[in-house]
Amino acid sequence: MLKGKDITTIRDLSKKEIFEIFEVAKEMVPIAKGKSIDLLRGKILATLFFEPSTRTRFSFETAMHRLGGDVISFADPKTTSISKGETLADTIRIVDSYSDVIVIRHSYEGAAKLASKFADHPVINAGDGAGQHPTQTLLDLFTIWSNLGKIENLNIGLLGDLKYGRTVHSLALALADFGANLYMISPKGLEMPEHITREINEKIKIKKSENLLSVIGDLDVLYVTRIQKERFPDINEYLKIAGSYRIDLSILEKAKKDLIILHPLPRIDEISPEVDYTPHAKYFEQAFNGVPVRMAILSMVMGVR
C-alpha cells in the first residue's frame, strides 16, 4: 500500500510496489487517453515548480484532471513568498494545509525530502536539481515493461551523457535492481560517475563501451540521452562525438527487430526524425506514459487505489 507515502527517490519504493504501480498504470492508460473519471473528485493537488518544466508539470496536472481532481499552482516562483525570503519549509507547511498531495520541483538537491519532513500529506519529487526524479524513472521502467513484458535479463543500453544526466543515474540503479544487463555507451569524460557504478556493480555486471556500433546488435532497449554542447570546450570535438552517437536508419540495420528506443526528451539531434516512423521508436509513447504512471501514483498515495 502506498497510501500516505512520500516518493522522493526511487529507493522509497520496493520492487513489489513498483510492479503494483505498473498494474494500476496499465488500467489508467485508456482513461489517460480521454475517458476522465471521478476517482479523485474533491482532492487537491498542489504543484510547486520552482524550476521550469513543461512535460512533467503538464503530465501531473493532466493526471489529476483526468481523475476528476483539482490542481493549485503558481505561475511563476518569482511571485511567491519564497522570493521574499520565506523558507521552503514554511511554504510547504502552508501549501500542505491547503492541499491533499504536493508535487515539487526545486533546484536544491534534497528539497523534496525536506518538503516531506514538513508536510503531513504525501510529497512527490518532480526533480530536485541534479538529484532525483523518481516519477521519470517509473515511467521509463513502465514503458520497457509494457512493451517487452519484463525487465529482468533484458539487455539495456544507456547511451550518451551518463555523467550529468539526472534521469539516467536513478534509472541505472533501478534497472540493476530489476536484474537487467546494462551496457553503458558514452564518450570519454561523460561516463557514469564512480559512486553509481560502484553501487550497480554490487548487483550486476556492467558492459562499458565507447562505440554504439559494436553493441547495438545485443540490445533489447536503447535509452538515448542528450549530449550537451556546453560539456565540450571544443565545438569540433562535440560535433564529432554527437555525430558518432546519432541514431539513424543505417545504424538500426544492425539492431534486433524488436529493439525499442527510448529518450527522456527533449531531443535535439540525437535521434534522426526518420527513426520516428519505425517500430523501434517508443519515446513519444514514453512521454505519454507520464500521464497514466502519474495517475497511478496520485491515486495510490491518496489511498483510493
Add this chain to the structure above:
Amino acid sequence: MQEKELKIEKIRNGTVIDHIPSGMALKVLKILNIDENIKTTVSIGIHVMSKKSGFKDIVKIEDRYLASKEIAKIALIAPNATVNKIKDYEVVEKYNVVPPSEIAGIVKCSNPACVTNANEPVVPEFYVISTDPIRIKCKYCEREMEREDIIQHII
C-alpha cells in the same frame, strides 16, 4: 611508555583519548565542542611517538566524562582511537570507538547545492554506510562523503 618520558602529565579524573591519527587532535576537540569557554584543563599532544603506529595525537580532558554519543562521533575521524575513563589516576574503563549508524548535526553536507546548506530549519543528517573506510551519505541529497571530506565539514 615510561613515566619519565611522559610529555603530558597524568590526570587525576577525566578522559584520555588515545591513538588519534597524528594531526587530528584539534578536530577531536571540535567534535567535542571544546572551545574558548572551556572550564577544565585540556592537554593536547600532537605528533607524539607511538609504539603502535608511528605517530599519534592524544587528548586529556580533566573532570569530564564522555557520553556514548560523543565517543561514537570521535569514530568518524579517528576510527582507531581508544577512550579511557580515569578515576584517581587509574583507568577504570576503556572503550574502542564505534561509529554510529546515523549522525545528525555534526557534519555539514559537502554538496553546495544540498538543501541543508540553504537557509532552511533542518540539521544535516547522514547515514553511515561504511565504517572502514568511513563513508557517510546525506539523507537529503544522497551525496556520499569520505574521511577527508568529513573532516573538512565538521560543524
